[in-house]
Amino acid sequence: MKKGTVLIALGIAVILSALGLTVYNLYTADRAYKDASDAFNKLQDIIPANDQIVLPIVKDEGEPNEDKNEDEIDNTPSTEASDGDLNGEQTQALPDYFLNPNVDMPSYRIDGFKYIGTLEIPDISVQLPIISRMSYSRLRKAPCRYSGSAYTDDMIIGAHCYENFFAQLKNVPRGGQVKVTDIDGNVFVYQVIAKESVMKSDVEGLKSGQWDLSLFTCPSVVNTDTRIVLRCERIYPLIKNQ
Amino acid sequence: MQPMINKKTLCAAVIAVLLIIPCMTVFTSASAVDTQRQVSLAIKDVPLADITFSAYLVAQMDGEGSLTVSDAFADSAIELNEDTDIAQLSGSLVKYVLKNKITADATAVSDKLGAASFKRSDLKQGLYLITAQRVVKDGKTYCVSPFMASLPYIYENTVHYDVIADAKFDLLPSIDLYTVYKVWSDVGVEDKRPQSIDISLYCDGEVYEQITLPHNGAWKYEWKDLPSDHVWWVEENDVVDYSFSVTEKGSSFTVINTYTGSYPPPQEDIPSTGQLWWPVPILLCAGLVLIVCGLIRRKSSV
Known part of the structure; x- marks a missing residue:
């Protein structure tokens, strides 16, 4: 009888540990979302408003970008009147990053973490801050920049597959849009061109392809051997949607 | 540190024009420089009158045209060898002159015709840094680019003792x-x-x-x-x-x-962005199995 009792007790302990791990994971994800939301709201207060950019963005031709071949997308930074051109009027001077794209993105410190801006993905209702550099402790707070810069069109951002972070990244459709806003209020709008799956050991694969923006996360809570990567191209010009 | 001067144009206009005054110039073989000859430097196309030019002797020249850095520039760390792009030296040398408050070896002032001439008696044979005072007029700043001048100037195996240079300038907001x-x-x-x-x-x-x-x-x-x-x-x-x-x-x-430091070994993996979920179903199953086994054991021992 004792042995049976011991086994039952052991079984209960093991189940409780499973439940404990579940609660811990859910709490961590929830805590991360609250912290990220707080940081996002604080950043919204300090980032200069730029109401010129409203998603979804349409191109000059007035046609929404659907199934656009990547070769047809113009990646040349616009320095003409169309940058900030509303109703044919020149509205703003060239931002600093046009003059010197190699300067690192400015940052703003909140609770000891440096943020370089915000990330919005309307198709999956994501509105999150972006931490300047990636580490495991920072990933528990918000999406982090893995490498590159919005100014040099080679930024890679990663985040945990928490429900309110990048869990739904795989559901962003091709043609979906992503918006990055830096601390100075400069807005960068991207369009999803492709989704890839790379092995966790394929660091070069993640960085390859010369994509303007890449977002990555684990494809599911149980699959940690690969990473799903959303590949995006920057859309030009930045014009106000009608 | 490699400081560079703030100019609106890239500095170092090289001596461009060789307008020879026939009665005063003697051509010699490039293999020998007559070290007894006087040299002259005139600058034309100066945009304004009364702009002061300063000449600093950076290096002396010997009879074979070789240059030796002068005492005033001994600490400037410039190197004068076959690979040196002399034209590019003016930017760093202007800063050196200003920081060390080096006195000019000769000065010249431009006239109404847009020309400035250094006195022959003030010039020795050698490599000079030529700078110009910036002048503000009518809300604009006239900035003549500094340049290097080799006196005499050896070009295509010919030695020119009288040199004329074109002034290059920019107009800046005041x-x-x-x-x-x-x-x-x-x-x-x-x-x-x-x-x-x-x-x-x-x-x-x-x-x-x-x-x-x-x-x-x-x-x-x-x-x-x-x-x-x-x-x-x-x-x-x-x-x-x-x-x-x-x-x-x-x-x-x-x-x-x-x-310039050492780089760490390359990352082996892309950072993990998942949570620890995989043990949960395993632990649940294991726990259930243990409970079932325990119940069976209890029943069999009753």
Whole structure:
């Protein structure tokens, strides 16, 4: 009888540990979302408003970008009147990053973490801050920049597959849009061109392809051997949607 | 540190025109320089009268045309050899002259015809740095680019003792906005960067202001309303494990720090972005199995 009792007790302990791990994971994800939301709201207060950019963005031709071949997308930074051109009027001077794209993105410190801006993905209702550099402790707070810069069109951002972070990244459709806003209020709008799956050991694969923006996360809570990567191209010009 | 001067144009116009005054010039074989001959330098196309030019003897020339750095520039660290692009020296040498308050060896003032001539008696044979005073007129600053002048000038195996140079100049606003940008070249080792760096803005060789970057979170700083009839440049305090260089574009400086330390081994994996979920179903199953086994055992022992 004792042995049976011991086994039952052991079984209960093991189940409780499973439940404990579940609660811990859910709490961590929830805590991360609250912290990220707080940081996002604080950043919204300090980032200069730029109401010129409203998603979804349409191109000059007035046609929404659907199934656009990547070769047809113009990646040349616009320095003409169309940058900030509303109703044919020149509205703003060239931002600093046009003059010197190699300067690192400015940052703003909140609770000891440096943020370089915000990330919005309307198709999956994501509105999150972006931490300047990636580490495991920072990933528990918000999406982090893995490498590159919005100014040099080679930024890679990663985040945990928490429900309110990048869990739904795989559901962003091709043609979906992503918006990055830096601390100075400069807005960068991207369009999803492709989704890839790379092995966790394929660091070069993640960085390859010369994509303007890449977002990555684990494809599911149980699959940690690969990473799903959303590949995006920057859309030009930045014009106000009608 | 490799400071560079703030100019609107790239500095170092090389002596361009060889207009020879027939009665005064003697051509000789390039293999020998007559060290007893006097040399002359005239500058034409000067945009305004009364602009003062200064000549600094950077290096003496011997009979075979070889150059030896003069005492005044002994600490300037310039190298004069076959590979030296002499034309590019003027930028760094102007800063050296201003910081060390070196006295000019000769001066000349432009006339109403746009010409300035140095006195023969003031010039020796050698390599000179020629600078010009900046002049403000009608709300604009006239900035003549500094340049290097070799006296005599040896060109295509011919020695020219009388040299005429074209002045190159820019018109600048009388006051201007100067901007410094900080660029890091350290992909993969960004955590090696210092928390901040100090940059000094120099005005005519004196420190005008020292600032710290990042400034308000940005690696950029602006100085507004600086008079452009002065010579402005930036220098950075030494940063451990980083080399330093400055480039100039318009009225902006870009200070570039390149990592020179050792790089860590490349990352083996893309960082994990998942949570620890896989043990949950295993633990649940294991727990259930243990409970079932325990119940069976209890039943069989009853």
